[in-house]
Amino acid sequence: MPKVNSKVALVTGASGLVGQALVPALTAAGYTVRTLVRDKALVDGDAYFWQPDVGEIDIAALEGADVVFHLAGAGVADKRWTSSRMAYLLANRSGSAATLFKALGEVKQKPSAVVVASAVGFYGIDADIADERMPRGDGFAGDVCAAIEESFPENEFSRTIHARLGVVLGGGGALAKMLPAFKLGLGGRLGSGTQPFAWVHINDVVRGLM
DSSP: OOOOOOOEEEEESTTSHHHHHHHHHHHHTTOEEEEEESOGGGOOSSEEEEEGGGTEEOGGGTTTOSEEEEOOOOOTTSSOOOHHHHHHHHHHHHHHHHHHHHHHTTSSSOOSEEEEEEEGGGGOSSOSSOOTTSOOOSSHHHHHHHHHHHTSOTTSSSOEEEEEEOEEESSSHHHHHHHHHHHTTOOOOOTTSOSOOOEEEHHHHHHHHO
16 A cells, blocks of 8 residues: 655656656655656646647646656767767756746745756766765766756755766666677776776665655
């Protein structure tokens, strides 16, 4: 039996790796879970339409939401980082965050917490050890993460949490893409083999976000 909980959670990016694990966990904890979807055919009682690339969103999805989890955005590892792909990723990630933030400013009842998925790429590629006190690093990943976070100023809601996640493993994602090469005997050390690899298991991500 699910726990008794009258709160409403809104999740963007529910079809992604983290979203697919977070939504059932929230449901099991007793939350009423709403999602935002880009396909109008998927709209139903708890799924609302949005098209963040053009700033379109159904404001009804946000009314009465106690907590918002913003996970949406084009996959950074789905395609090669050509100049056009990098421009799209930056526009897509920052645009979806800006669309959601603007819409939240229009609702009568603001959520008590907003959790925004960012990444350890915020710190750049030269930081061996990093924590939230460090400034952003150089490079494209830092640019994208900073653009997402700047769309959600920390003083606009009761709590705004920027979740700087590492590479999420488990249930698909990066590990599913890496394993075939290793199974074929093609995996091996990259570079010096001493560079850090910031990873986190999907179960720990869900527990941390909740």
